[in-house]
Amino acid sequence: MPLAAGAVLIVAIAMFPSLAPNPYILSSGVIVLNWAVLATAWNFVGGFTGYISLGHGALAGLGGYATGLLITKADLPSFVALIVAAVLVAALAVPIGFAALRVRGASFVIVSIALVLILLLVFQSWSSVTGGSRGLVVPRPFPGMLRPEHHRVFFFLYGGLLLLALATWWLLDRSRFGMGLKAIREDEDKAESLGTPTFAYKLTVFVVSAAFTALAGGLYALWFGDLDPVFQFSVLTGSYIVLMALLxxxxxxxxxxxxxxxxxVALEYFKVEFGNTPLHLVTTGLLLGLVVMFMPDGVIPSLTALVKRLRKREDSSIREVTAADLAEQRKREREAANS
Amino acid sequence: MSEIELVDVQAGYGRAAPVLRGFSVAVPAGTVVCLVGPNGAGKSTVLKVASGLLGPRSGRVMVGGRDMTGAGPQKMLAEGVALVLQGHSVFREMTVEENVLLGGYTLKDRTRKAKRAAFVKELFPVVGERWHSLAGLLSGGQQKQVEFARSLMVDPKVVLLDEPSMGLDPKATSTIFEQVVRMRDAGTAVLLVEQNARRALETADLGCVLDLGRVHISGPAADLLADPQLGELYLGGRPAEKPPAV
Incomplete structure (x- = not known):
């Protein structure tokens, strides 16, 4: 099933640029894929360990700024800067995670928001390096390329990054490491008592998540070409990411x-239809409320559960079975097979 | 030699008065030892000390003859002391397979882990039958068997069971005690704490009556069951006594 859905996704990514009727739709596709990578990267922490981070927008912002600064200040080629930036953000995620992952639940959420606000202040005030509130202009990696082609190339780059993030998540999900992470999500203390090195696991997956988030942020910097600290270090970005994953x-x-x-798609639609109004915020808030109330596990798990209920599997009984019952049941099965 | 032995243990919580006041018990290899006693006697505290969750204020905890006093739960697990907690402690959103394999998380050797998994599936047939089901969808008794199987993954010398029949109906309770005997027969010693004292003593080889943090009396479980005074005091009367004829 995951492989079939993956194949559908690959075909959709491959075909979308040719089917997009105009460059605006194509650029919207790039934005949606950016969100998809960010939400998938967030799912490494939120999905596996259950730690809800609203600070992932800041990690994307760090990736964007690091990429831009490595190009403008260190004269690195664009895509080398992108990779180096992701490595730097991953390294920075170690002390951040070391401090933040010591607390759980609501405390972790608050720490993650504090990370965004602190970085916003730093990047706004440190104008000699970051450009402050004037922002940072990031040189385009393909200077002579026309806009539609530029969008098409970045759509595929984002598509490749998304598939890489999904493949990594899928592999983790099947690994011993992933099993330990899921045990942390269910009951951290119990997982620790069974020998799972919980803190090391949380920190490792946080670093992996930060690296993918930084890659998405860096790619955005290369595509968009202009970074503003107010948008790069916004709690709203983290909230959208959480909403997407929850939905x-x-x-x-x-x-x-x-x-x-x-x-x-909804955010782009509201921007086009209603311009710069807070209506999109009201609508996304409403959507978040509806999701939490009616589909707390999200659309895909809710639909999967519905299908399972409709199928009414035979083995759904939870009747107590003793060893004697099972021996009798097996005897009957053997007799039926022999006759 | 005993698999685990608590010697003259004093233990308690915070600055409060000690719950255990010079408590001693030994669990020989291949036996089920049952601790019974009234509420507040300190039964669960014994298991907390034995599993490393609570350090004793004085006294010793010996595992296989080695002094392990003060060792934490992970170290005690590595020494072969596994704890099955009171109530249901399965990972509800994970499959039975994942729950059981988590019990062997510290095992690095895949072949050994696979062998242990095959062993516990054989020992607890329901676990094998429900291998791919979500543990949270199982009944209380089945979940308890998953916990037993999980605890046996590391091939422990002794399993500490805290109120395994809690909240279960009579049929599930019978299944649980049946599985305790199977664990013992498979070579694992069991230290059992149970409110259902009569049923537990019927299952156990040795019994120990705990009151006010001390051993009131101990000996073969059958002897304790036969003692009329103990029956009145701790086992809720004697079932052999017939009601007076009307």
Missing amino acids: GGVRNLYGPVLGAIVVG
């Missing part, structure tokens, strides 16, 4: 992608 289904491989498509 589609955390703990699910494709949940955040589905959520990113729904919310990302």
